[in-house]
Amino acid sequence: MPATAERCPCLIGGKWMDVDAARTVDVWNPSTGETIAQTPMCTGADVDRAVQAALKAFPSWRETPIVDRARMMFKFHSLLLANADDIARIVSREHGKTFNESKASVARGIEMVEYACSLPALIYGDVMHNIAPGVDSETIRYPLGICAGITPFNFPAMVPLWMYPIAITCGNCFILKPSPRVPLSSIRIAELLVESGVPEGVFSMVHGDKECVDAILKHPDIRAVSFVGSTPIAKYIYETGAAHGKRVQAAGGAKNHIIVMPDAEITPAVSGLLSSAFGCSGERCMAGSLAVAVGDRADEVVDRLVDSAKKIVVGRTDMQNDVTMGPVISRQHAESVRGHIDTAEKEGARIAVDGRGVAPSNAPNGFYVGPTVVDHVSPEMRIGREEVFGPVLSVARVKTLEDAIDLGNKCPFGNGAVIFTQSGRAAREFKHRFNAGMIGINVGVPAPMAWFPFTGWNQSFFGDLHIQGKEGMQFYTQQRMIMTRWFEPEHVDAHDPVWRPGH
Numbered sequence: 001m002p003a004t005a006e007r008c009p010c011l012i013g014g015k016w017m018d019v020d021a022a023r024t025v026d027v028w029n030p031s032t033g034e035t036i037a038q039t040p041m042c043t044g045a046d047v048d049r050a051v052q053a054a055l056k057a058f059p060s061w062r063e064t065p066i067v068d069r070a071r072m073m074f075k076f077h078s079l080l081l082a083n084a085d086d087i088a089r090i091v092s093r094e095h096g097k098t099f100n101e102s103k104a105s106v107a108r109g110i111e112m113v114e115y116a117c118s119l120p121a122l123i124y125g126d127v128m129h130n131i132a133p134g135v136d137s138e139t140i141r142y143p144l145g146i147c148a149g150i151t152p153f154n155f156p157a158m159v160p161l162w163m164y165p166i167a168i169t170c171g172n173c174f175i176l177k178p179s180p181r182v183p184l185s186s187i188r189i190a191e192l193l194v195e196s197g198v199p200e201g202v203f204s205m206v207h208g209d210k211e212c213v214d215a216i217l218k219h220p221d222i223r224a225v226s227f228v229g230s231t232p233i234a235k236y237i238y239e240t241g242a243a244h245g246k247r248v249q250a251a252g253g254a255k256n257h258i259i260v261m262p263d264a265e266i267t268p269a270v271s272g273l274l275s276s277a278f279g280c281s282g283e284r285c286m287a288g289s290l291a292v293a294v295g296d297r298a299d300e301v302v303d304r305l306v307d308s309a310k311k312i313v314v315g316r317t318d319m320q321n322d323v324t325m326g327p328v329i330s331r332q333h334a335e336s337v338r339g340h341i342d343t344a345e346k347e348g349a350r351i352a353v354d355g356r357g358v359a360p361s362n363a364p365n366g367f368y369v370g371p372t373v374v375d376h377v378s379p380e381m382r383i384g385r386e387e388v389f390g391p392v393l394s395v396a397r398v399k400t401l402e403d404a405i406d407l408g409n410k411c412p413f414g415n416g417a418v419i420f421t422q423s424g425r426a427a428r429e430f431k432h433r434f435n436a437g438m439i440g441i442n443v444g445v446p447a448p449m450a451w452f453p454f455t456g457w458n459q460s461f462f463g464d465l466h467i468q469g470k471e472g473m474q475f476y477t478q479q480r481m482i483m484t485r486w487f488e489p490e491h492v493d494a495h496d497p498v499w500r501p502g503h
Contacts, residue, residue, distance in 0.1 A: 005027075005035050005036055005037055005038060006036075006037045006038070007024070007037070007038050007040065008027070008037055008038065008039045008040065008183045008184070008187060008207060009187070010040070010042065010046065010050075010204075010205055010206050010207060011187075011190055011194070011203070011204050011205040012046070012049050012050045012053055012204050012205075012206070013049070013050075013053035013056075013200050013201050013204070014053070014194070014199070014200025014201060015200075018040070019040050019042055019046050019206075021040030021041050021042060021043070021046075022041070023040075023041040024038040024039060024040050024041060025038070025039045025041065025180040025181070025209070026038060026039075027039055027094060027180070027181060027182070027183065027184065028094075028181075028330065028367075029093055029094070029096075029318055030095065030096035030326070030327040030328065030329055030330065030366060030367045031093075031096055031315075031316040031317055031318045031319075031326060031327055031363055031366050032316065032318070032363050032365060032366055033331065033363075033365035033366055033367065034365075036093065036094065036184075037094075037183070037184060039180035039181075039183050039207045040207055040208075041180070041207065041208045041209055041211065041212065042177075042206040042207050042208040042211075042212045042215075043208075043211060043212070043215070044211065044212075044214075044215035044219075046206050046208075046212070047175070047206055047212060047215040047216055047219060048215070048219065050175045050204035050206055051146060051175070051219055051221050051222065053200065053201035053204060054146045054173035054174075054175065054201050054202070054204065054221075055146065055173075055201075055221060056201050057173055057199055057200060057201030057202045058143075058145060058146065058172075058173050058201075058202075060199070061171060061172075061173060061199060061202050062142075062143055062171045064171070066119065066120050066123060066169070066170075066171065067120050069168065069169050069171065070116070070117050070118075070119060070120050070169055072196055072197050072198060073113060073116050073117050073165060073168070073169050073196075074117050075196040075197060076113060076165070076192060076193055076196035076198075077110065077113045077114060077117060079192040079195055079196055080106075080109075080110050080113060080189070080192060081110065083188070083192060084103065084106050084107065084110065085103065086188070087102075087106050087157055087185055087188055087189060088102035088103040088105075088106050088157075089102070090157075090184050090185040090188055091105065091106065091156055091157050091182075091185045092317045092318055092326070093184070093318050094156065094181075094182045094183075094184045094185060095153065095154070095156055095182050095185075095329065096281065096317055096326040096327040096328065096329065096367070097280055097281075097317060097326055098317045098323055098324065098325070098326055099317065099321065101279065101280050101326075102157075105155050105157055105158040105280075106157050106158065108158050108449075108450075109157050109158040109159075109160075109161030109162070110161070111449060111450040112161045112162055112165055112166070112450045112468070113161060113165045114450065115165075115166070115450040115451060115468075115469075116165035116166050116168075116169040117169075119166070119169045119170065119473060122470065122473060123141050123170065123473060123477065124141075125138055125139035125140045125141055125479070126138065126139050127139075131483075134485050134486070134487075135483055135484065135485045136483070136484045136485075137481065137482070137483050137484075138481070138482050138484075139479050139480065139481050139482075140479070140480050140482065141170075141473075141477040141478070141479055141480075142171070142477060142478055142479075142480060143170050143171030143172040143476065143477060143478075144172055144223040144224050144247065144476060144477065144478055145172060145173070145221070145223045146172065146173045146174075146175065146221055146222050146223055147163075147164075147167045147172045147173070147174050147175070147222070147223060147224040147225070147226070147476060148174065148175040148176070148177065148216045148222050148224070148225050148226070149163040149164060149167075149174065149175070149176050149177065149225070149226045149227070150177050150213055150216065150225065150226070150227045150228075150229070150237065151163070151176070151177070151178050151179060151186075151227075151228055151229075152179055152228050152229045153179040153181040153182045153283075153329050154280065154283045154284055154285075154329070154389075155284070156178060156179065156182035156183075156184075156185045156186055157185045157186070157189060159228050160176055160178060160186055160189070161189070162226075162228075162454075162467050162468055162472070163176070163226045163467070163472075164176060164203060166472045166473055166476055167224075167226075167476040168198065168202060168203060170473060170476045170477050171477075172223075172224075172476055173201060173202050173203070173204075174202070174203050174204075175203075175204045175205070175206060175216065175222070176190070176203070176204070176205045176206075177205070177206050177207065177208060177212055177213065177216060178205070178207070180207055180208065180209060181329060181330070182329075183207055186205065187205070190203065190205050213237070214240070217237065217240045217241045217244060217246070218240070218244050220244075220245075222246060223246060223247060224246055224247040224248070224249075224475065224476065225237065225241045225246050225247075225248050225249075225250075226248075226249050226250075226467065226475070227248070227249070227250040227251065228250075228251045228285075228467070229250075229251075229252065229253075230252060230253050230387075231252030231253040231387075231413070231459050231460065232252075233252075234250035234251060234252035234253075234461075234462050235250070235252070235459075235462055237250045237462070238250040238462035238463060239462075247463075247465075247475065248462065248463050249461075249462075249463040249464075249465055249466060249467055249475055250461070250462040250463055251285065251454065251456055251460065251461050251466075251467060252285075252413075252456070252459060252460050252461060252462065253285055253387040253389070253413060253415075253459075253460065254285045254286065254287075254289075254387060254413045254414075254415035254416065254456070254460050255289060255290060255385065255386070255387050255411050255412075255413045256276075256286060256287060256288050256289060256290070256413075256415055256416045256417060256418070256436070257288070257290045257291075257292050257404070257407070257408045257411070257417045257418070257434075257436075258272070258273055258276060258288040258290070258291050258292065258417070258418040258419075258420070258444070259292045259294060259401070259404045259408075259417070259418065259419045259420065259421075259430065260273070260291060260292065260293050260294060260297070260301055260420045261294050261295070261401065261419065261420060261421035261422075261423065261426055262294060262295035262296065262297050263421055263422045263423055263426075264297075264420035264421050264422065265420070265422065265442075266297070266300065266301070266304060268420070268442065269301070269420035269442075270301065270304045270305055270308060271308075271444070272288075272418070272420065272442075272443070272444030272445075273288060273291050273301075273305060273393065273444065274305070274308050274309065274312075274393075275444050275445065276288030276418070276444040276445050277289060277291075277371075277391065277392070277393035278309070278312060278325055278371045278391045278393070279445070281325055281326055281327065281328050281369075281390065281391045282328075282388065282389065282390045282391040282392060283328060283329065283389055283390065285415055285456075285460070286415060286416050286438070286445050286446070286447045287389075287445075288393075288416075288418060288444060288445070289387070289388060289392065289393060289394060290377070290384065290393075290394045290395075290396060291305070291393060291394065291395045291396070292395075292396050292397075292398060292404045292407060292408070293395060293396070293397050293398070294398055294399070294400065294401060294403070294404050295399065295400075298395070298397045301395070302352060302373070302375050302395055305352075305353075305373050305393065305395070306352050306353050306373055309353045309371040309372075309373055309393075310353060310371075312324050312325050312370075312371045313325065314326070314355075314358050314360060314368060314370050314371070315360040315362070315363065316360060316362060316363045316366065325370075325371060325391060327363075327366045327367040327368045327369075328367050328368070328369055328390055328391075329367065330367055331367050333367065333389075333390070334367045334368065334369050334390075336390075337369045337388055337389070337390030337391070337392060338356045338369060340382065340383050340386070340388045340390070340392060341354070341355075341356055341372055341374065341383075341392060342356075343381075343382050343383065344374050344377065344381060344382070344383040344394070347380075347381045347382065347383075348376070348378075348381070349374045349375065349376055349377050349378075349381060349383065349394070350374070350375040350376050351372065351373075351374055351375075352373040352374065352375045352395075353370075353371060353372055353373040354370075354372060355369050355370025355371050355372040355391060355392075356369065356370075356372070357370075358370030369390055369391055369392075370391065371391045371393075372391060372392045372393070373393050373395065374392060374393070374394045374395065375395045376395070376397065377394040377395060377396045378396065379396070379407060379410065384396065385411075387413070401426055401429060401430070405429070405430065405433050405434055408434050408435060408436070409433075409434065409435040411435070411458075412458060412459045413436075413458055413459050413460045414435055414436045414437055414456060414457030414458030414459065414460045414461075415436060415437065415438060415456045415457075415460040415461075416436055416437070416438040416439070416440065416445070416446050416447070417430075417434045417436040417438075417439055417440070417446075418439070418440035418441070418442075418443060418444060418445075418446060419431075419434075419440070419441055419442075420442055421441075421442070427441045435457065435458065436457055436458075436460075437455035437456045437457035437460070437461070438454070438455055438456070448468060448469070450468055450469070451468075451469055452468065452469045453466040453467065453468050453469040453470070453471040453472065454466050454467045454468045454469075
């Protein structure tokens with residue numbers, strides 16, 4: 001391990017500390033394969049220490065006026081804006097995104113902080129006067145208590161910011177467990193949160209794998225858990241957390257379809273396909289990984305995709321500004337992506353653009369897979385069914401929109417789906433009938449902004465209340481309904497001006 005590698009600290013009770021962990025996980029720079037840090041694997045005892053600090057902090061934080069909590073979030077927002085480029089560079093180094101992709105992801109995270117700043121205007125309840133004779137009724141939202149977030153490797157800055165700014169502003173305490181593969185940006189952002197004035201114990205950060213996750217899911221004092229990751233783990237998080245009495249929102253994987261109709265404007269359609277499939281090296285749950293070409297323009301679509309995909313510049317994202325696609329997260333994951341391409345070829349698909357042999361000369365040890373286009377994919381093929389989570393775009397060919405909708409509705413996932421068309425009727429049929437929670441019409445990646453919920457369906461989401469938007473606020477709060485009646489005193493002092501007749 002190089003001398004520059006660092007051991008990642010935890011934040012517990014307002015103090016940064018090096019926990020005494022028996023196990024660690026290497027953090028790599030995917031562009032070079034170099035180890036740049038080590039992440040300690042926390043135990044249940046470490047999680048409990050964070051919980052105890054939160055229990056101590058919660059009563060005071062809960063009673064802090066929400067306008068004051070929001071003011072702290074405004075300061076956090078200012079610090080994030082001032083440090084956004086530095087955070088983006090950390091993301092590029094630990095994850096492999098291009099600098100522009102990292103900057104965009106940080107900006108989307110900052111949008112969530114902006115949304116959290118607006119919560120005083122959103123969290124108020126309802127009142128109805130005289131709902132029955134002499135009876136008034138009202139609702140008030142209260143924080144849950146201690147909440148936790150378990151976040152993935154693919155958006156190390158953005159996804160945690162989907163969670164704790166809302167939770168904290170709503171009056172909760174929060175424990176974050178970022179992916180052990182990409183902890184550095186989360187640590188830097190947490191430093192800014194501490195600088196913004198978050199009280200000790202209101203926010204903590206622990207690191208770890210399944211042992212740490214299970215401690216979070218089973219701890220009796222943690223009320224709610226948010227998760228983003230793969231579908232099998234999302235299902236486990238939901239089932240285990242719910243079995244231990246927790247509120248859970250667990251976002252999983254996807255196999256997002258992008259339908260290209262015969263009347264589509266071909267240039268924006270191809271551009272949308274390329275950015276959706278190959279942006280962030282395909283490592284995102286909103287990646288459009290299956291293009292569905294309808295009618296007789298499939299050859300034209302594929303030819304344009306092939307020509308454009310070959311122009312994508314793959315290379316180091318930690319030092320090159322001309323690179324348009326970086327590496328994947330690990331050597332193991334690169335091998336997995338290549339394995340999907342191998343299987344597709346064996347099952348009869350045509351590899352129109354092959355990224356298996358891509359290896360930048362200045363980074364021979366990096367974790368690279370180049371952009372890949374796989375044509376003539378059928379639903380029976382593994383690559384047509386499973387999430388690859390890499391820079392691989394499959395192309396299926398169908399005759400009609402009805403065939404395309406039917407193909408999509410057989411997919412077990414349900415995150416997003418897109419149609420490129422100039423037909424209002426086709427767009428209307430698609431948006432009402434396709435079995436997915438986020439729909440795009442002539443939009444390559446229909447990922448919602450902070451004010452709207454991230455509404456995955458089917459095997460792409462487990463829970464009731466989604467991440468982001470009003471549902472995010474609802475997830476981190478609980479409603480109380482109050483009915484009030486005041487009786488007129490039986491004996492009234494005639495000289496009391498409150499009860500004098502006519503008053």
